[in-house]
Amino acid sequence: MGDNNELSWNDFMKVEMRIGTILTAEVFKEVKNPAYKMQVDFGEYGIKKTSAQITKLYQPKDLIGRQVVAVVNFPKKQIATMMSECLVMGGIGDNKEVTLISPERKIKNGTRIG
16 A cells, blocks of 8 residues: 555544444345345434445344444435435455444444544
């Protein structure tokens, strides 16, 4: 990674990543690529809607109650019939399967990653 790609601490701190708990997860029928639409509870930062292409490794029933890491300060984005309000983070495998990033133990919703 060259000097031109390096971030300052202030650049990094602009990305607001927080812990949230998935409250609802269901198949998002209106999108082209298989995805779930979810509501995630970020504590004092509210409940936010999102869509995630995580259908290869997860079923909706397994997602409810799971804590995840999400970026919460992107602009809202229209995805088919829903306005997405956050981006759930995950690692993308060789076959485009997404493994969600989760805290190793339960932590307060809204906790900032940094």
